[in-house]
Amino acid sequence: MTAVQTTPETLDGVAPGGPGTRTKKISIVRLTQVELRKLADTRSGLWLLIVIALAAAGTAAILLLAAPDEEQTFAGLLAFGLVPTSVLLPVLGILSMTSEWSQRTAVNTFTLVPARGRVITAKLAAAALIAVAATVAAAALSAVANLIAIGTGGDGSWHLDAALAGQFVLLQVILVLMGSAFGALLMNSPLAIVLYFAIPTVWSVLGEMVKWLNTAAGWLDLNRTSAPMSEPGMTGDDWARMGVATAVWVVLPLVLGTVRVLRREVS
Numbered sequence: 001m002t003a004v005q006t007t008p009e010t011l012d013g014v015a016p017g018g019p020g021t022r023t024k025k026i027s028i029v030r031l032t033q034v035e036l037r038k039l040a041d042t043r044s045g046l047w048l049l050i051v052i053a054l055a056a057a058g059t060a061a062i063l064l065l066a067a068p069d070e071e072q073t074f075a076g077l078l079a080f081g082l083v084p085t086s087v088l089l090p091v092l093g094i095l096s097m098t099s100e101w102s103q104r105t106a107v108n109t110f111t112l113v114p115a116r117g118r119v120i121t122a123k124l125a126a127a128a129l130i131a132v133a134a135t136v137a138a139a140a141l142s143a144v145a146n147l148i149a150i151g152t153g154g155d156g157s158w159h160l161d162a163a164l165a166g167q168f169v170l171l172q173v174i175l176v177l178m179g180s181a182f183g184a185l186l187m188n189s190p191l192a193i194v195l196y197f198a199i200p201t202v203w204s205v206l207g208e209m210v211k212w213l214n215t216a217a218g219w220l221d222l223n224r225t226s227a228p229m230s231e232p233g234m235t236g237d238d239w240a241r242m243g244v245a246t247a248v249w250v251v252l253p254l255v256l257g258t259v260r261v262l263r264r265e266v267s
Contacts (some may be wrong), residue, residue, distance in 0.1 A: 005219065006054070009239070022201035025115075025118075026112075026118075027247075028118060028121060028122055030039065031059055031118060031119065031121075031122035031203035032122045032125045032126050032129070034122070035096060035122045035123050035125070035126035036126045036129065036130065037215070038096065038099065039092060039095075039130060040098055041127060042095070042099070042103075044095060044251040045096075046096055047091060048088060048091060048092055048095070049065060049092070051088060051123050052084060052088045052089060052134065052254040053098065053137070055084030055085075055088065056081045056082075056084055056137075056138050056141055057141060058084075059080050059081050059084060060080075060141055060142065060144075060145035060242045061145075062080075062082055063076065064145060064149055064152065064154070067083060069149075069153055069154045069155055070155050070232060072149035072155050073145070073146065073149075073154075073155050073156065073157040073158075073159070074115055074142055074143060074146040074156075074157060074159070075161075075164065076141070076143045076161055077149070078138060078160070079141055079168070081138045081141060081142050081145075082135065082138050082168060082171075082172065082230075083196030085135070085138055085172060086171065086172060086175050087170065089095060089131060089134055089176050089179070090129070090175050090176050090178055090179025090196060091179060091181075091193055091196075092126040092127070092130065092176065092179070093177065093178075093179030093180035093183060094179045094180065094182055094183035094189060094192045094193055094196060095181065095183070095189055096123050096126065096127060096180065097123055097179075097180045097181075097183030097184045097187075097257075098183045098186070098187055098188060098189045098192060098194075099119075100119075101187045101188070101191045102188070107266050109138075110266055114200065115261065116261055116262050117258070120184065120258055120261060121195040121204060123180060124177060124180055124254075127176045127177060127179075127180045128143055128173050128177065129175040130176065130217045131169070131172040131173045131175070132169055132172070132173065132240050134172060135168055135169045135172050136187045144210065145162065146158065147198075150223050152189065163232065163234075164168055164231075164232045164237075166231070167229040167234065168194055170229065170231045171226055171230070174226070174246055174250060175226075175261050177250050177254070178183070178196070178222070178249055178250045178253075179192075179196055180254070181249075181250050181251075181253040181254035181257055182196045182253060183254055183257070184253070184254060184257025184258060184260070184261055185253045185254075187260065187261070187264070189255075200221075200223060200249065201223075203217070203220070203221055204217070204221050204223045204224065207220075207224070208223050218241065219241050219244045220244065220245055220248055221245065221246065222245040222246070222248075222249045224242075224245075225238070225241040225242045226242060227246070228242075229242065
């Protein structure tokens with residue numbers, strides 16, 4: 001009788017059986033699903049999502065109660081409803097990117113998936129998807145609010161340019177990726193959250209107060225360059241300024257953060 005020995009399949013290069021062990025990678029889709037679930041699994045992530053939903057509902061109520069009738073339109077409600085999302089959703093991106101280090105799960109995560117770049121890619125994909133989902137949810141809430149506006153004498157216009165809708169979605173994705181970039185660079189949740197809000201705010205203030213910085217701020221202040229994205233009719237110059245600011249505040253820290261995550265020792 002002959003005994004047949006089989007070699008175990010492992011995940012992403014984890015090979016307990018030695019050099020001859022066959023590896024089986026987890027797909028990016030599966031990793032992204034895991035990261036999406038992790039966004040709501042923690043108490044902080046769940047409550048942040050709840051606060052975002054309540055804040056969006058609150059902005060709709062404020063606009064219905066206080067805004068002039070002509071401003072009570074679907075586009076106006078959506079633009080105003082995305083304000084709390086744009087402020088709070090990047091924090092979720094920070095928490096996602098720092099979770100392995102703040103919750104001390106880096107050993108487990110990077111043992112199962114040693115290719116850290118794939119984990120970062122999954123986190124970024126999950127952040128972008130949650131930004132799109134939040135925009136869609138805000139649009140649904142704005143639609144309900146617009147129906148209420150029609151019933152209470154508001155304008156109730158349903159017109160929304162496709163280009164403007166795309167700008168809304170793109171802006172939310174950019175902001176949440178900026179939060180993810182800060183999280184990857186700093187790998188510490190409280191520090192990343194504080195600096196995410198503090199540094200751009202200080203730069204905006206300096207750009208307004210210091211005359212010789214004003215021109216540079218027109219290209220490097222994300223708060224200023226992103227303002228036209230909430231309005232129809234962005235020009236080529238507006239897109240160029242937004243692109244430069246995005247490169248500085250999103251791409252650069254994300255590249256540096258990725259390098260740091262790939263090189264950091266897990267203990």
